[in-house]
Amino acid sequence: MLPQIKYYLGRFIKYAIKNGVIKASIRYKISRKTIYKCLKRYYGILERLNCI
Numbered sequence: 001m002l003p004q005i006k007y008y009l010g011r012f013i014k015y016a017i018k019n020g021v022i023k024a025s026i027r028y029k030i031s032r033k034t035i036y037k038c039l040k041r042y043y044g045i046l047e048r049l050n051c052i
Contacts (some may be wrong), residue, residue, distance in 0.1 A: 012024055012027075012030065013035075015028070017039070018039065
């Protein structure tokens with residue numbers, strides 16, 4: 001994955017956590033469903049890292 005894409009994904013995930021999914025979807029012009037999928041993936045990675 002390109003570093004720019006990783007940076008962009010990280011920015012909107014952090015924004016969604018801090019300000020909410022609806023505001024993030026409006027600001028970054030991404031559907032709420034996509035943001036929820038990315039958040040689910042993000043929290044899944046965190047859970048796996050804590051289990052190790």
